[in-house]
Amino acid sequence: MPKYNAMTEDFQEATILGKPALFTPVRIDRSTLPHGYHLYEVRHDDDCQGDAVQIARNIYVNHWGSLITRDEITLLDGFLDIEPDDLNYSVGDCRSMGDFMAKYPLTERQSTTITVIDAPEVILADDEKAGDALLKFYRELGWNGEDYLDPCKIRTTKAVYNNLYDVMYDRCPDPVGIGMLMVNRGPGTDDNIPPWKVYLYEGWITPAET
Secondary structure (H helix, E strand, C coil), rough: CCCCCCCCCCCCEEEEECCEEEEEECCCCHHHHCCCCCCEEECCCCCCCEEEEEEECCCCEEEEEEECCCCCCCCCEEEEEEHHEEEEEECCCCCHHHHHHHHHCCCCCCCEEEEEEEECCCCCCCCCCCCCHHHHHHHHCCCCCCCCEHHHHEEEHHHHHHHHHHHHHHCCCHHHHHHHHHHHHCECCCCCCCCCEEEEEEECCCCCCC
């Protein structure tokens, strides 16, 4: 599945749940997304009528397109069901990421707070499974194992990402399964991050409800 650069792709302006957005029918490479903006994918209905019925971090079946927003949309367990009328097209004149950033600049709060830390080394014990590598990685970053964790707000270099993938593959040589796990639950990548560093964006963990 090819993915395209957010900074060079053509879009149409839309709204999703009343929030300004950019829409394109193709998949967008998350690593090309400017800091502070949010990327979601859209699922269409099973009857193939072109009705948007769900948004998520990644959509594999019934993929309808990609949405970029300035304002974050809260996903429940990684997904959010929507009504077709929640996504409205052609509501403005933005046709590029640059247009959108100029029209909908980040607020001061949205553009601040990135914590930079060293990428942790992940070593699995003999009795641990491939998926435990991700849990160890996030715990080393400061996650307590209980709070809500948003992988979309964790970014690192491709080298760190590939190293984590290799640790998991050595324990379970299933490229499809590991690839799906990394895409859905793994950190994002960014070519602008210094070697062997991890960027933690504000809100990467949210305290669990008591």
